[in-house]
Amino acid sequence: NSQPQSWNDIKEIFHDGAEEETLRALERSIEKDSLIHVIRNGFEVSDVHIDCYYKKPISSNNLDAQQEYEINKLSVIRQLQFQESSTKAVDLGFFLNRLPVATAEIKNYSYSKEEL
Numbered sequence: 001n002s003q004p005q006s007w008n009d010i011k012e013i014f015h016d017g018a019e020e021e022t023l024r025a026l027e028r029s030i031e032k033d034s035l036i037h038v039i040r041n042g043f044e045v046s047d048v049h050i051d052c053y054y055k056k057p058i059s060s061n062n063l064d065a066q067q068e069y070e071i072n073k074l075s076v077i078r079q080l081q082f083q084e085s086s087t088k089a090v091d092l093g094f095f096l097n098r099l100p101v102a103t104a105e106i107k108n109y110s111y112s113k114e115e116l
Helices: 004-032 035-041 063-071
Strands: 043-045 048-050 074-081 089-096 099-104
Touching: 004 035, 004 043, 004 048, 035 099
Parallel strands: none
Antiparallel strands: 043 048, 074 089, 089 099
């Protein structure tokens, strides 16, 4: 957990329902503002602020900001199934700190030697 104090505050308010309420708040924020807005600005869970990523610091002199930035995780998932009741999948899904940010389809193209 990159934000232990915020998470402890949320758990203190919602107890066993903390994770579910956090996901609900995230969903409401995305619906209200947009995913990119929420990623850039974070969101609130009962007045507790949650950051979705940490910006790269301008200077490497700020060690706390550098450590926060290094916590960010970019992940790629191959053959990402996007419907539980279907086998439909996109070739690649890109995630920033577990939030989906992009998808990609990979195509095979055939070229003749003359076209290269």
